[in-house]
Amino acid sequence: MTTAPQLVVHRDKELMARAAAARLITKIVDAQASRGAASVVLTGGRNGNGLLAALAEAPARDAVDWGRLDLWWGDERFLPEGDPERNVTQAREALLDAVPLDPERVHAMPAADGPHGADVDAAAAAYAEELARAAGPENHGPVPTFDVLMLGVGPDTHVASLFPELPAVRETERTVVGVHGAPKPPPTRVTLTLPAIRAAREVWLLAAGEDKAEAAAIALSGAGEIQAPAAGARGRARTLWLLDSAAASQLPRDLYPPASA
Ligand SMILES: O=C(O)[C@H](O)[C@@H](O)[C@H](O)[C@H](O)COP(=O)(O)O
Numbered sequence: 001m002t003t004a005p006q007l008v009v010h011r012d013k014e015l016m017a018r019a020a021a022a023r024l025i026t027k028i029v030d031a032q033a034s035r036g037a038a039s040v041v042l043t044g045g046r047n048g049n050g051l052l053a054a055l056a057e058a059p060a061r062d063a064v065d066w067g068r069l070d071l072w073w074g075d076e077r078f079l080p081e082g083d084p085e086r087n088v089t090q091a092r093e094a095l096l097d098a099v100p101l102d103p104e105r106v107h108a109m110p111a112a113d114g115p116h117g118a119d120v121d122a123a124a125a126a127y128a129e130e131l132a133r134a135a136g137p138e139n140h141g142p143v144p145t146f147d148v149l150m151l152g153v154g155p156d157t158h159v160a161s162l163f164p165e166l167p168a169v170r171e172t173e174r175t176v177v178g179v180h181g182a183p184k185p186p187p188t189r190v191t192l193t194l195p196a197i198r199a200a201r202e203v204w205l206l207a208a209g210e211d212k213a214e215a216a217a218i219a220l221s222g223a224g225e226i227q228a229p230a231a232g233a234r235g236r237a238r239t240l241w242l243l244d245s246a247a248a249s250q251l252p253r254d255l256y257p258p259a260s261a
Pocket residue numbers: 043044045046047048075076077087151152153154155158159160161184
């Protein structure tokens with residue numbers, strides 16, 4: 001069962017990042033209080049990294065027990081370890097290097113100079129196996145139940161590295177696949193698939209900026225997931241779009257309350 005999208009519109013992208021960071025802190029703290037741990041999937045891109053940078057500065061940041069947080073990625077650029085364009089590199093710079101995470105619980109996607117070499121499909125299969133190992137009997141299928149899975153939304157409605165009409169968005173069985181020829185550079189990537197994304201309790205889609213207005217309107221107007229992958233990104237308990245006014249500017253007004261003050 002997946003959930004209809006809820007929308008929260010913020011005055012601007014800075015406020016959206018700060019509010020989303022506060023929302024994530026609360027979600028992690030609640031999960032750790034009720035289950036003893038929390039599991040979050042990070043996203044790359046400006047909005048994803050903006051949220052992490054805001055979290056690093058958040059007054060309540062260290063209410064999180066960083067040692068009991070599992071971090072996964074929704075996608076990764078298939079580049080050598082340490083490449084500045086890798087999502088994990090940017091996440092480390094924005095937040096991860098500043099907090100006391102348990103390195104065993106930080107699950108970066110394989111790099112292009114790792115054990116699988118340049119074989120992105122083998123790297124994807126290895127990450128799928130890592131996810132399956134982390135899944136327990138209470139989970140839905142071969143991935144752990146993520147408390148929050150975050151996704152930046154591309155101007156073409158892509159999420160993670162699932163691009164409109166390309167093979168990865170059509171995948172219905174595997175949880176992780178390699179992407180060849182992605183329209184957003186770099187062309188070779190590793191990505192969760194929609195079945196893996198939909199295993200999450202909550203899916204949060206981050207869309208800020210004028211360049212996301214058309215994508216948000218398309219994805220929220222009933223478009224199909226093959227043509228608009230963001231439309232297929234739904235959580236089991238909640239699907240939440242976090243936007244700024246610019247990204248919400250083409251949405252019908254009855255879809256959401258007025259932006260925050
Ligand atoms: O590897 C990536 O590039 C991201 O995971 C990608 O899915 C990103 O989230 C969107 O393209 C939005 O990026 P912006 O927030 O920079 O627009």
